[in-house]
Amino acid sequence: MRLSEVLSKSPECDYSQVDGFLINKKGNTGQQITLSVGEVMLNYFCVQCEDFRTFTSKGKLCCVFVNKHIISIDCILACGCGSNVQAWFLVECEDDICGQAPKVRIIKHSEKLSAMVKTKNVQYGEFSSLLDMAECAYREGLGAGAIVYLRKTFEKITAQTADVMGISYDKHEGGNPKNFRVLLEEVDKKCAIIPKEFSNNGYKLFRELSSIVHGEYNEEQGLKKFEPLRRLVIGTLENVRINRELRNAIKSLGWKEPLGGVGDE
Numbered sequence: 001m002r003l004s005e006v007l008s009k010s011p012e013c014d015y016s017q018v019d020g021f022l023i024n025k026k027g028n029t030g031q032q033i034t035l036s037v038g039e040v041m042l043n044y045f046c047v048q049c050e051d052f053r054t055f056t057s058k059g060k061l062c063c064v065f066v067n068k069h070i071i072s073i074d075c076i077l078a079c080g081c082g083s084n085v086q087a088w089f090l091v092e093c094e095d096d097i098c099g100q101a102p103k104v105r106i107i108k109h110s111e112k113l114s115a116m117v118k119t120k121n122v123q124y125g126e127f128s129s130l131l132d133m134a135e136c137a138y139r140e141g142l143g144a145g146a147i148v149y150l151r152k153t154f155e156k157i158t159a160q161t162a163d164v165m166g167i168s169y170d171k172h173e174g175g176n177p178k179n180f181r182v183l184l185e186e187v188d189k190k191c192a193i194i195p196k197e198f199s200n201n202g203y204k205l206f207r208e209l210s211s212i213v214h215g216e217y218n219e220e221q222g223l224k225k226f227e228p229l230r231r232l233v234i235g236t237l238e239n240v241r242i243n244r245e246l247r248n249a250i251k252s253l254g255w256k257e258p259l260g261g262v263g264d265e
Helices: 003-007 120-139 143-165 180-191 196-213 219-253
Strands: 032-035 041-046 051-057 061-065 070-078 084-093 103-113
Touching: 003 084, 003 103, 041 070, 041 084, 041 120, 051 084, 103 120, 120 143, 120 219, 143 180, 143 196, 143 219, 180 196, 196 219
Parallel strands: none
Antiparallel strands: 032 061, 041 051, 051 070, 061 070, 070 084, 084 103
């Protein structure tokens, strides 16, 4: 495996062995090296192309040694139309990164998007920014902050669905439901927004999100729980989105049979 394959994936906790790419380099702090490790490829939504595209690194990658275990890598990723993203990776090696077959992992990854590029969360409309902020906090090692945005997303989609379905509920001053458990159960009973795989544990998801926010877990635990919690929140968003699309499809076909889900009465 080449280093570019690791850089083209989401950061993982485990180390991956790659072909040596800094063999016999001194690895002095601040030393700059041009790398030949293949192309980095990541997916983004291109505004000009109006679709998800694979953005590919241009030119050779440049790395700077922090020490012989950690390097910083900068690169420019571009769509075929010319839209681009600036990406940065902090790569850690289990042993000596200048070895023949180093085992590496990404410990930080950040990116600067232009106005013409959006993240993979663009399909979730107004919830995209919350998911983007959650992932940004996660990449910066802020476990509790990342979970806060996931919880806000879960609360907001539940409350919004309640509004669409005409379900009344009391709100806090900030607009969130006062008794979220009751509201969630009523919304899910009426239009099943919780994926069936954990339909009996919808409030458990919210309680887990809240436990991290209120300090019952430390930052490290929040980071470990982020990915599975994000998948469950995304599952709820997908359920609501699909229900809306199905109702719109049925209406366009002129069918009279109602379909349970979020939509017009």
